[in-house]
Amino acid sequence: MQQKQNEPRIYVAGHRGLVGSAIVRVLRAQGHTNIVTRTHQELELTDQSQVREFFRTERIDQVYLAAAKVGGIHANNTYPAEFIYDNMMVQANVVHEAWRAGVQKLLFLGSSCIYPRLAAQPIREEYLMNGILEPTNEPYAMAKIAGIKLCESYNRQYGTDYRSVMPTNLYGPGDNYHPENSHVIPALLRRFHEAKAGGAPEVVIWGSGKPMREFLYVDDMAAASVYVMNLPVEVYAANTDPMHSHINVGTGEDVTIAELASLVGETVGYRGRIVFDASKPDGTPRKLLDVSKLAALGWRASTPLADGLRRAYEAFLEQHAVQSREAEREPAAVAA
Template sequence: MNTQPRIYVAGHRGLVGSAIVRTLRAQGHTNIVTRTHAELELTDQAQVREFFRSERIDQVYLAAAKVGGIHANNTYPAEFIYDNMMVQANVVHEAWRAGVQRLLFLGSSCIYPRLAAQPIREEYLMSGMLEPTNEPYAMAKIAGIKLCESYNRQYGTDYRSVMPTNLYGPGDNYHPENSHVIPALVRRFHEAKASGAPEVVIWGSGKPMREFLYVDDMAAASVYVMELPRAVYEANTDPMHTHINVGTGEDVTIGELARLVSEVVGYHGRIVFDTSKPDGTPRKLLDVSKLKALGWTASTPLPEGLRRAYAAFLDRAPEEAAA
C-alpha cells in the first residue's frame, strides 16, 4: 500500500503546475493525481465535488488559473475574473467538504497596489489601488487568499498561499500577443535572428525594473512551504496576511533583460527602445524576507534560467521556434 500523501496538482499542464509535478516526482512522490481540462472542468462545482468525493485527496496544489499578459487581461476581463474566482471557490470549498486539511494556493504579485513601496511586503496587500490593466485578475487572486484565510479561521483547515513574482521557464506561453515579457522577448529575438532583422524594437524606455523567478525554483518553494510544519508556517505569518512572497529579492531593468535574452538567443542586431510607448509601473520587487527566514532562497541565476528557458522553447515549441 502506498503510504505517501495523495497529492492533487490542479493545473498540471501549466507553467507552474507542470514544474510542481516535476519537483514532486524528483523528490520521490508517486501518488500524484492530475486531470486535464477535458477530464475535469474546475468551473463546474458538481464535477469538482464528485472528483474530491471519489479521489480521497490529502493535499492540493491549486495552480490552475487563467493567465495572460496585458493584452489578454485588457481584452478578456470578464473571463479573467469569472474563471479564476470560480476555479478557486470550487476547489477550496470542495476540498474542505472532502476533508482535505492542507492546500497551497498560488497567487500573483499583481495583488499588490500599483504604486506600493519597494520592496513589496506582504502587509501591503489592499493598501492602495491596483494596476488597472490586470485588476480583474488581481481581484480574483486576492479573493483566493481570503478564501484560504476564511476557511482556516472558520473550519481550522491548513490552507496556505504563496505569491510569486514574474515567472518564466519550461512550459511558458509564447503567444505573440498574450505572453509575458520573457517569453515574448525570447520569441521576438529568435524570429529576428532567423529572419536576419537588423533591429528589434522594445516598448518603452527600458528603464522599468522587474524581478524574475525561474519556474522550477517557484515549484521548489511551493513544495517547501507546503511541507512546513503548521506551527512554523503560522509563526512566520499573521492572521491578516497569511500569504508569503516568493521571489529572488533582486531585479533588473527591462533594458538589461532584453540584452540578456538577445545574448542567450544569439541575436546580434540593434535593440531599439520605443519611448513613445508606455513604461508601466517603474519598479516591482517583492520583499522575500519571510521566505528566507523560513529557510528557502532561489538558486537559479537569471542568465542560467534564460538559457534553460530558450532550450525549452527550441525543444518543446518547434512550430514557434522554426526558422
C-alpha cells in the same frame, strides 16, 4: 510504480501549465508517486458539479492550486472579464469542494500583481490592499486577492491549513510563447528568436524599458511551493498572521526591462538593434518582492537569471522543433 505506505494523495491543479508542471517535476524528484492530475478536458474547474464529483471520488490529501488563466499586459487588457471570472470560479470551486471533501492541506498560488501599483519597495506581505492596483491587470489581481482571502477565511472558520504563496514574475520550461498573450520573458525569447531567424535589423519592445522587474525560474518556484506546503503548522503560523498569511516567493533582485531585453538578445544570439516604443504602456514602475519571510523559513532561490534564460531558451527551441515537425505532418490543404 509501487506506492509507499502512508504516501499522501496529491492533486496538482493545472499540471500542464508553467507552474503546475514544475511542481509535478519537483514532487516526483522527491519520490512522490501518488500524484493526481486532470486535463482541462477531463475536469472543467469552473464547473462546480464536476469539481465536487472529483473530490468526492478521488480522496485527495493535499492540493496545489496552480490552475489559472494568465497572460501579459495585452491579454489582461483584452480579456478582463475572462481573467476575473475564470480565476474566481476556479479558486472558489477548488477551495470549497476540497473543504467539503475533508482536505486539510492546500497551497494556493497567487501573483505579485496583488500589491498596490506604487507600493514601497521591496514589497512586504502586509502591503496587500494598502493602495490602488495596476490598472492593466486589476481584474486578475482582484481574483488572486480573493483567492488569498478565501484560504484565510476557511482557515478561520473551519480550521483548515490552506496556505498561499505569491510568486514574482515566473519563466522557464512549459511557458506560453504566444506572440500577444504571453508574459515578458517568453514573448521576448520568441521575438528575438524570430528576428534572428529572419535577419531583422531591429526588435521593437513595448514601453520605455525603464520599469524594473524581478524574475524567478519556475523550478525554483515549484521547490519553494513544496517547501512551504511541508512546513510544520506551528512554524508556518509563527511566521505569518491570520490577516496576511501569504508568503512572497522571489529572488530579491530585479533588472530593468532594457537590461532584460539585452540579456535575452545575448541568450538567443541576436545581433541587431533593440528599440523601445515609449508610446506603449509600461505597467507598474517597479515590482520587487521582499522575500525575507521565506528566507527566515530557510528557503532561497538558486537559479541565476542568465542560467534560467539559457534553460528557458533551450525549452523554447525544443517546443518550436516539435511544433515544426507536427506542422510538416499536416496534410496539405486542397483548393476548392
